[in-house]
Amino acid sequence: MNSEPQFRENVFLGDLNSLGIAARARYFVSVTSVEALQQALDWASARAVEPLILGGGSNLVFAGDFPGLVIRMAISRRCWERIDGDEATLVLGAGENWHDSVLYAASAGYRGIENLALIPGTVGAAPVQNIGAYGTELRDTLVDVSALDRHNGHEITLTNSLCHFSYRDSVFKHEPGRYVITTVRLRLSRSRPFSLDYRDLAEYFEGQDVHDLTPLDVARGVMSVRRRKLPDPAQLPNAGSFFKNPVVPLETWRTLQKSYPDIAGYPGDDNAKVAAAWLIDQCGWKGYRNGKVGVHNRQALVLVNHSNGSGQDVLALADRIRNDVQARFGIALEMEPGVVGG
Numbered sequence: 298m299n300s301e302p303q304f305r306e307n308v309f310l311g312d313l314n315s316l317g318i319a320a321r322a323r324y325f326v327s328v329t330s331v332e333a334l335q336q337a338l339d340w341a342s343a344r345a346v347e348p349l350i351l352g353g354g355s356n357l358v359f360a361g362d363f364p365g366l367v368i369r370m371a372i373s374r375r376c377w378e379r380i381d382g383d384e385a386t387l388v389l390g391a392g393e394n395w396h397d398s399v400l401y402a403a404s405a406g407y408r409g410i411e412n413l414a415l416i417p418g419t420v421g422a423a424p425v426q427n428i429g430a431y432g433t434e435l436r437d438t439l440v441d442v443s444a445l446d447r448h449n450g451h452e453i454t455l456t457n458s459l460c461h462f463s464y465r466d467s468v469f470k471h472e473p474g475r476y477v478i479t480t481v482r483l484r485l486s487r488s489r490p491f492s493l494d495y496r497d498l499a500e501y502f503e504g505q506d507v508h509d510l511t512p513l514d515v516a517r518g519v520m521s522v523r524r525r526k527l528p529d530p531a532q533l534p535n536a537g538s539f540f541k542n543p544v545v546p547l548e549t550w551r552t553l554q555k556s557y558p559d560i561a562g563y564p565g566d567d568n569a570k571v572a573a574a575w576l577i578d579q580c581g582w583k584g585y586r587n588g589k590v591g592v593h594n595r596q597a598l599v600l601v602n603h604s605n606g607s608g609q610d611v612l613a614l615a616d617r618i619r620n621d622v623q624a625r626f627g628i629a630l631e632m633e634p635g636v637v638g639g
């Protein structure tokens with residue numbers, strides 16, 4: 298049974314975003330079905346207010362209050378579809394918690410997303426930036442997504458190739474607001490090899506026979522490594538990596554290497570991904586604190602909200618870091634979280 302969406306006014310969002318920014322939504326509604334989502338979108342257009350789809354709020358900076366309708370995605374669904382041999386398709390509603398879904402799949406013995414354990418947020422937001430960690434990206438297992446196309450109000454299916462995934466990027470970032478993802482389908486397997494090459498993971502599992510490992514063991518290993526490296530937003534509010542690792546042509550990488558032999562990055566065939574954390578650390582920002590906001594003392598990529606910082610405080614700090622990196626290395630850092638409100 299679908300319940301009618303309940304619209305509320307002037308709602309506090311401080312506990313609905315992982316940076317803990319004390320913004321407010323002019324209007325707010327939580328939706329648990331596609332029908333309720335459609336009603337919420339119609340409600341916003343009838344009042345000519347902008348809608349914002351909110352998942353777990355772990356990849357957003359509220360630059361101020363949101364003047365439109367915040368639609369909290371709460372569509373839940375979890376089921377297995379098309380089980381053939383070693384493979385199965387996991388169908389997930391957009392409002393499901395991503396990490397819980399990883400554990401659900403891993404507990405059932407299915408492999409493919411275990412390296413993405415402990416990434417905060419909802420299933421529906423995962424395709425937006427093609428979440429990735431420890432050598433795995435969502436696009437490696439995603440079959441398709443169901444979405445409402447706000448251009449024509451139709452429910453559509455976007456296959457993996459139509460999502461135009463790349464590093465922390467997808468069609469959903471290029472056409473912001475057009476698609477509201479309602480369901481995600483993943484193709485998982487009981488036998489595909491684990492991806493344990495990433496240094497931290499390789500170290501964690503060193504000496505263990507990979508044939509003895511279950512997907513749940515790998516997920517737990519990832520969780521342990523992540524807990525050591527990244528601050529928990531519940532203890533120290535943050536939005537994870539604040540900047541993408543910049544991609545530069547190989548020539549630029551080689552020139553940088555001449556000046557900075559210890560530069561950290563991942564050179565490929567045509568270009569190289571430079572470790573943004575290394576660039577920021579070199580500019581002396583790691584551990585910086587200005588009272589309210591700062592840079593984490595173990596991970597220079599993570600900006601943190603120590604004490605009631607506003608979105609503007611966080612963005613001002615991000616600008617200073619970006620300017621320093623640009624001036625010193627000639628590299629433009631791109632922010633990973635989206636900026637809304639204000």
Ligand SMILES: Cc1cc2nc3c(=O)[nH]c(=O)nc-3n(C[C@H](O)[C@H](O)[C@H](O)COP(=O)(O)OP(=O)(O)OC[C@H]3O[C@@H](n4cnc5c(N)ncnc54)[C@H](O)[C@@H]3O)c2cc1C
Nearest residue numbers: 350352353354355356417418419421422428429478536537
């Ligand atoms: C401690 C920490 C660690 C993190 N580690 C990683 C990591 O390892 N790898 C990684 O890739 N990311 C990481 N992130 C970033 C973040 O967790 C992911 O981007 C996550 O997918 C965001 O989910 P969310 O539900 O919180 O999205 P939100 O922040 O609520 O929304 C993000 C964007 O997606 C849009 N959106 C949300 N739901 C939908 C939907 N159903 N349909 C269409 N658009 C939608 C929103 O409008 C917004 O533009 C980390 C964040 C934190 C705080």
